[in-house]
Amino acid sequence: MSFTVLLAAPRGFCAGVERAIRTVELALDNRAAGDERPVYVRHEIVHNKVVVDDLRARGAVFVEDTREIPVGATAVFSAHGISPVVRDEAVARGLVTLDATCPLVSRVHAAVLRYAARGYTILFVGHAGHPEVEGVMGEAPQQVRLVQTVAEVEHIEVPDPSKVAYCTQTTLSLDDVSAIVEALRRRFPAMVGPEAGDVCYATQNRQEAVQALVRQHKADVVLVLGSPNSSNSNRLREVAETDGARAYLLGTAAELDPTWLARAQRVGVSAGASTPEHLVEALIDRLKALGASDVQTVETSVEDVFFAPPPMRRAEGAALPITVDSLHDDGQNGRDSHPRR
Secondary structure, three states, X not given: OOEEEEEEEOOOOOHHHHHHHHXXXXXXXHHHOOXXXXXXXXXXXXXXXXXXXXXXXXXXXXXXXXXXXXXXXXXXXXXXXXXXXXXXHXXXXXXXXXXXXXXXXXXXXXXXXXXXXXXXXXXXXXXXXXXXXXXXXXXXXXXXXXXXXXXXXXXXXOOOOOOEEEEEOOOOOHHHHHHHHHHHHHHOOOOEOOOOOOOOXXXXXXXXXXXXXXXXXXXXXXXXXXXXXXXXXXXXXXXXXXXXXXXXXXXXXXXXXXXXXXXXXXXXXXXXXXXXXXXXXXXXXXHHHOOEEEEEEEEOEEOOOOOOOOOOEEOOOOEOOOOOHHHHOOOOOOOXXXXXX
């Protein structure tokens, strides 16, 4: 069996994920430098088991409920964002906090607050149960309504059809968002919201790269590295399947079933935004052992985005002096990616 590997670019870590992981690492570094407080992380910092296990091995303690964090401890909030209820819990427990919420998710939170203050009903396109969705909807629970499918659009009732806004989860499929938003606009012509939705640059770039693997480069099979609970990784698999490839989501190279490669001439490889590059390298090595004769990179855009880590704060909002200078940046700086021409 001989086949060509088509390696998607961009793939793997996005700026928001890098920022979140670095935030936990800096908190652990400060502990090693003399801060004796254990470092707690509320929810998985990013949705990747390998990343979480590595940070846990370095001393991070992962919990799902703020009430599991001891009073006065150091707590990191995950990249997916949190609701005001969680912030209130942190204040009540006197926690020292680092908010690793991706700045692009924070932008959605801010939009919901703006629309809510103006009396709008906000239709939020997302997946129930995802932590990003729970955090955003928690900003204005009486005014935000979740929309998951086109079919649900016809059953939505709002107090005032002339005051409707929409926002979207950042990690959705572009095609799914487009279809739902189009249906919402037909139902509520006066609806306001972002022209292209809130799907983030990294999600969009990775989906477009996978589409190029299948549409332009005719990949028969697409392998997506990512954890089962990673929304953006699952969307990459779905995008590849929609375009006609056989697509599989796997956490590590060890999960690769050689039968997936049967009759394949071109095998596409991508990775979700929370997947480290060393997992990609291990998968390429496994594919070479199984007969890959060539590895070609398919680059569709170049990313040049950086978000600095957040400041460490007491729960009531006062910034704390700590040893790493970069932590004092507000975390909002960044530059857009641009397509490869």
